[in-house]
Amino acid sequence: MRINLALLKGDGIGPEIVDSACHVLDTVARRYSHDIAYTSLLAGGCAIDATGVPLPKETLDECLKSDSVLLGAVGGPKWDTLPGHLRPEKALLGVRKALGLYANIRPAKLYSALADRCPLRVVDDFDILIVRELTGGIYFGESGRRNGQYGEEAFDTECYSEKEIERIGRVAFEAAKKRNKKLTSIDKANVLESSRLWRETMHKLSHEYKEVEYADMLVDNAAMQLIKNPAQFDVIVTSNMFGDILSDEASQLTGSIGMLPSASLGESTRGMYEPIHGSAPDIAGKGIANPIATILSVAMMLRYSFSLEKEADCIENAVVKTLDQEYFTGDIGGKMTNNEITDKIIENL
Numbered sequence: 137m138r139i140n141l142a143l144l145k146g147d148g149i150g151p152e153i154v155d156s157a158c159h160v161l162d163t164v165a166r167r168y169s170h171d172i173a174y175t176s177l178l179a180g181g182c183a184i185d186a187t188g189v190p191l192p193k194e195t196l197d198e199c200l201k202s203d204s205v206l207l208g209a210v211g212g213p214k215w216d217t218l219p220g221h222l223r224p225e226k227a228l229l230g231v232r233k234a235l236g237l238y239a240n241i242r243p244a245k246l247y248s249a250l251a252d253r254c255p256l257r258v259v260d261d262f263d264i265l266i267v268r269e270l271t272g273g274i275y276f277g278e279s280g281r282r283n284g285q286y287g288e289e290a291f292d293t294e295c296y297s298e299k300e301i302e303r304i305g306r307v308a309f310e311a312a313k314k315r316n317k318k319l320t321s322i323d324k325a326n327v328l329e330s331s332r333l334w335r336e337t338m339h340k341l342s343h344e345y346k347e348v349e350y351a352d353m354l355v356d357n358a359a360m361q362l363i364k365n366p367a368q369f370d371v372i373v374t375s376n377m378f379g380d381i382l383s384d385e386a387s388q389l390t391g392s393i394g395m396l397p398s399a400s401l402g403e404s405t406r407g408m409y410e411p412i413h414g415s416a417p418d419i420a421g422k423g424i425a426n427p428i429a430t431i432l433s434v435a436m437m438l439r440y441s442f443s444l445e446k447e448a449d450c451i452e453n454a455v456v457k458t459l460d461q462e463y464f465t466g467d468i469g470g471k472m473t474n475n476e477i478t479d480k481i482i483e484n485l
């Protein structure tokens with residue numbers, strides 16, 4: 137198979153971890169006779185420095201022409217004082233929106249080799265799939281500044297249509313059907329009207345998926361339940377904002393945010409794949425970042441965009457084996473560098 141990949145390495149540790157993931161991908165591609173072509177493009181802070189905007193037109197055009205996009209991370213203190221529409225994060229949001237990637241899939245599972253890195257004292261093995269709505273809600277609602285009764289005000293709006301809720305709901309129910317057949321929808325229906333429509337729509341859908349055990353949960357309770365007993369969850373579906381927050385929380389239970397990959401999907405097979413962590417400016421350039429989240433994102437890409445199951449399994453198994461051999465980067469209690477871990481994973485492929 138020939139695959140054209142758009143690479144958005146981004147800022148901070150982005151370039152290091154994307155390079156690692158590409159080494160792993162190239163090795164797997166050689167073994168299974170696939171041909172991967174990369175186009176590196178500017179996005180985020182590096183694009184601001186070079187062109188003045190976070191998401192140059194060329195970058196977006198190339199992403200639209202590609203078979204899929206692999207992204208490292210964007211942002212950093214250097215660009216923190218820019219106005220909202222010029223921030224590095226706009227690149228990420230812009231690609232998600234323009235490519236119609238409304239479904240963000242974030243698996244959070246506890247690897248047995250990392251069981252003692254979980255900050256909880258008592259924990260049953262957990263394997264959670266978070267399905268986060270990615271192109272709606274407060275991230276994309278009307279927002280702005282205005283003069284109010286007490287001076288300057290700022291506002292952001294959460295708005296969801298029934299259609300948006302239904303399509304993300306279907307992704308989640310279908311995922312639950314293929315896993316342990318349990319879905320928890322997380323909202324704030326005791327306060328927010330948008331959450332009440334969310335809940336009604338999920339309930340309607342649940343009648344079509346009788347084989348899936350469905351429940352809803354308020355987000356504050358969900359934040360607590362994740363700490364109390366993460367093993368109670370199978371698939372979680374939630375809004376853009378709640379998914380952003382809960383996926384960081386869930387990631388920490390796996391030992392490190394450096395472990396969590398993600399897939400962003402829409403109606404076509406083209407997806408964007410990225411670690412859920414940020415650009416970690418504090419360790420950028422030191423070669424000590426954990427590349428596993430990005431490497432596992434590549435595995436998700438092979439599985440979700442190209443149906444290359446064997447190849448995806450090959451990468452995931454190599455990661456598990458490397459962890460079982462107790463080769464760890466600093467974030468999970470080890471001393472290895474990014475390159476050393478990457479070499480071990482490649483050895484284990």
Ligand code: IPM
Pocket residue numbers: 211225228229380412
């Ligand atoms: C994520 C990140 C992004 C988000 C930021 C960088 C815009 O936190 O992918 O979780 O909020 O979606």
Ligand code: MG
Pocket residue numbers: 380381384412
């Ligand atoms: Mg986030």
